[in-house]
Amino acid sequence: MLFVKNLSVVAVTTLLIVSIAQADEPSPEDWFKAGRKTVVDAMHLHPNVRHAKNVILFVGDGMGVSTITASRIFDGQQKGGHGEENSLSFEKFPYLALSKTYSVNQQTPDSAPTMTAMVTGVKSNDGFLSVNHTILRSEPSAGVIDANKLATILEQAKQNGMSAGVVSTARITHATPAACYAHTANRDWEADSDRPAGATVPDIAAQLVDYNISGGIEVALGGGRARFLPNTVTDPEYGSAGKRKDGRDLTAEWVSKHSKANYVWNKAQFDAIDPNKTDHLLGLFEPSHVHYEADRVAHDKAGEPSLTEMTTKAIDILKKNSNGYFLMVEGGRIDHAHHAGNAFRALSDTQQLAAAVEAAVKKINLEDTLVIVTADHSHVFTIGGYPVRGNPILGLAQGVGEASPTLDLLGLPYTTLNYANGPGYTGASNQQVAGSKTFTTPVTPGWASGSEGHTPTSYSAAIGRPTLSKETVEHHDYLQESIVPMGAETHAAEDVAIFANGPQAHLFHGIVEQNVIYHVMAEALGFTKHHDHHDHHNRK
Amino acid sequence: MKIITVLKFTVCLTIASFSLASDADISNGQVLPELACRYEMHIVPQDKSQTEIHKTWYFWRTANSVQTQDADGGHGEIWQRSTTGNIQYRKLYHNDKTAVEYMPADNASNNISFDWIKLSSMLSQQELDSLKYVKKSEIMGKRSELRTGKIDGQSLEVQWLVDEKLPASIIRKDGVRTVELRLLDIAPLLTTQYKPVSVADIGNYRQIDATDFGDMENDPFVKKLMAVEGQHTH
Known part of the structure; x- marks a missing residue:
């Protein structure tokens, strides 16, 4: 089976970007046409059989x-x-x-x-x-x-x-x-x-x-x-x-x-x-x-x-x-x-x-x-939950028609991006307190260790999950939550x-x-x- | 247990510090005396159910380096100031003959910069100036000043060795714990019986960039370092 991706991407992207620029979602007909155009373009795709220089x-x-x-x-x-x-x-x-x-x-x-x-x-x-x-x-x-x-x-x-x-x-x-x-x-x-x-x-x-x-x-x-x-x-x-x-x-x-x-x-x-x-x-x-x-x-x-x-x-x-x-x-x-x-x-x-x-x-x-x-x-590294189209990718998951972030069964919001393991585990580590972790370990200048982000070597078990805010999770130094505590994600x-x-x-x-x-x-x-x-x- | 030990050691050093950085030159441009010191750290939590911590560690200062080592000699840290004014920082694992380096590119990303004055004197000029002079005294035959005050909501009591530009003691109290740092021994670096590992010997250690830990999953040293050794307690 030949994987042909280029043309569908171009067709859909072109249609959708134009629609977004006009603050107007593609119509059902737009979607259909984009899909069809992908196939038509694929039919005209000719492999380049030359030797590469x-x-x-x-x-x-x-x-x-x-x-x-x-x-x-x-x-x-x-x-x-x-x-x-x-x-x-x-x-x-x-x-x-x-x-x-x-x-x-x-x-x-x-x-x-x-x-x-x-x-x-x-x-x-x-x-x-x-x-x-x-x-x-x-x-x-x-x-x-x-x-x-x-x-x-x-x-x-x-x-x-x-x-x-x-x-x-x-x-x-x-x-x-x-x-x-x-x-x-x-x-x-x-x-x-x-x-x-x-x-x-x-x-x-x-x-x-x-x-x-x-x-x-x-x-x-x-x-x-x-x-x-x-x-x-x-x-x-x-x-x-x-x-x-x-x-x-x-x-x-x-x-x-x-x-x-x-x-x-x-x-x-x-x-x-x-x-x-x-x-x-x-x-x-x-x-x-x-x-x-x-x-x-x-x-x-x-x-x-x-x-x-x-x-x-x-x-x-x-x-x-x-x-x-x-x-x-x-x-x-x-x-x-x-x-x-x-x-x-x-x-x-x-x-x-x-x-x-x-x-x-x-x-x-x-x-x-x-x-x-x-x-x-x-x-x-995972992308999960059911965030609405256009939800900030670094942000809290917020579903279609919802006025606030979606909550888990603890009643707490969560992010779209997460890690299965790594230093974002939310128990207290030997470097940062319990709760959300940050790339920049807040150490005292002088008499404090340098750090490649948060690289703990021990943790306490997390109790529940932290209460996350938009500001916390969209910060560039935020470490997405991980399930398994590890010093380095794998x-x-x-x-x-x-x-x-x-x-x-x-x-x-x-x-x-x-x-x-x-x-x-x-x-x-x-x-x-x-x-x-x-x-x-x-x-x- | 070694890793836990060094973590506590690092924590102790961090606790011993104060949160304000300063560019002020505590020595007014003078070269600080090269010294070897032995300090004791005692942390007493307000919550009596928590364990008190006692640590003894060494401190060595030259014009362009500060090195520390815990009492059993297994772990330490070294900061070296170059002619360009940059500070190279490495954690030292003497038993493994290994140095873990924190590279300038990544320290910058982490907004970490080292204050040389604070590294070499433990207090910045700004911090010292913010404490109120109380009285002169003499400690271990050296001129000392008692200074007290509050920094970031914590009460501080400092016995400051005027000529050595180092604390003879720092007592810090807040609602959570009392941390006491006390000088046990002090001697010129040349004559001390407590010698640091030489920079040349450290240069012969295995050098690892901390950034590479994630890609060294099968390295025995990194495995040991990164392994969880029981729950961490505060």
Whole structure:
């Protein structure tokens, strides 16, 4: 069965947005016409069977289907509509499939094996980056890793003379971008100081800079500066020490080993980069992950580019190669906001990923560029109750015709968005009192711990539920209620969506294993001929 | 039990603080003396059914660092001020040779900023000025001033070591509890028998960004840290 979504989305969206702008709901006839137009348009949809010159893979880390739905409504309500009728940029893509995200050893996976599946075509174990599952977790031997490494789509692109880039709002050595270029059985070995004594497998940051196929990776933009600087060098923005013990300054090495290379760490430097004069760009805008999009402009004194700005700059550099390019772009902090139990930041970072996709599509030609948008895994994030159409997505559920929020069986209002587990549990924690929890732990400046939101390590059992107000739940720092008390909200195991457009995008259909994403990219880029010939030969 | 211990430790430190931040320079630009101190914290709830808490902990101050450690040496915290004026904050788990770092990008998101004066002296100039001078005295052979008053509805009694820029004691009372912080020992950092873990040794600890806890579900240290160890009580 072919999933055709684009045309229905466009038809319905167009009709409904026009109606809302006129403060007039669609008539029954409007709905009927929109539905019919979807089918008629689908009948005229022709798959693009060309080979792809370029591939851009967007990954929303933790961007499950409920996150996409809530972000769609969030975005639409910011535009002045009800929200439900809105579409994020990638929701207008014509082809859609669902991806089964489990890893070889986990029902609910982490980002390492899931990204490994996407970029190598092979599922693996938790914490493994582009190595097969047959080796030990934290295998220290470079020889064993080398013997069991899995070729990535980025490496194959380089071997075929293409350019390659990775962009992320997480550390550029974090699991999702790292799986594209590094091979290790421990995703946390990002700097040499993270490895145990005696380990010979190179750390992830070194693997990025030492990458040597066809002149190395052209673009790497994100966070994670500390892993590239020696501990004898202080961070240019914060003055803290680098995390490398081997004395290597990988930022300097990046510049010295490549021609027409630049390293930037703030927005002014980034903006000054002329893509026509730069062939290799390393941009590291924070010692660790970059800011949430909601906080980026207000809180980063040195300035850092948005995901959209990083994506378009990367394309401008990569597209100079007439052989084409592979680019991976990750919205890495969607996952972090969910782990913190804070829907607002998860939705606003998803909104930014959608903006990056939109900007990318405007820059490329979909006739020769395959664009894929997917997630590595989901989160335990739910949209529930029976709120009226247009009810604020971050708000209290209020039903059709009701003058006040709907009440539960305790007589208390509740929100549309909730988490099955996480730090939003309403019992007293060791950090916050009983009742609603907030992303910003109200600590005393000085003589109080810093905090990544509310990360408790103990709770008292909740007694009933808190009385919620509109002001409380719509605050950007509100942590939606969770059922199970945990210090960090968890990933979820349900399937995630794959949206695709461009050459061979029609090969995405039905419910597929996550590693199929690699095989579609390889087919689109023409990398499968050798494999198919090899398989055919073996079968003989 | 270790985790619960460190939580209580953190709570104690928080309770020891006062809620007003200030940019005032308590030392009037002077370099504060480098000291090693040992403090005792005693929390007495008004509700007698609740448990009293006694904690002893160490405090070390240099020109650009403040480090604390609970009495059994298992847990501590360190704040380091860089040449750019930024403050790096890490929780220290000495038994696990691990430091958990709270990154500037996320502290900003959480509206958390560290007041160096308050970190290194426990009271800001604004807080000290808001307390009424009562009398001079001498404590442990050092010049001291008794100051009293109310801050945020809590009554405070502070014995302030004038030259060391540190409290010899703070007694805070409100309707819920009495919190008493008392200096047990104080010595120059160079000569003290109570030495902090060196910054170099901490640099060799495993460093974890607190943001990554959610993605480290199988890490033994994070598992231990995040595990619920019984109900929390107040």
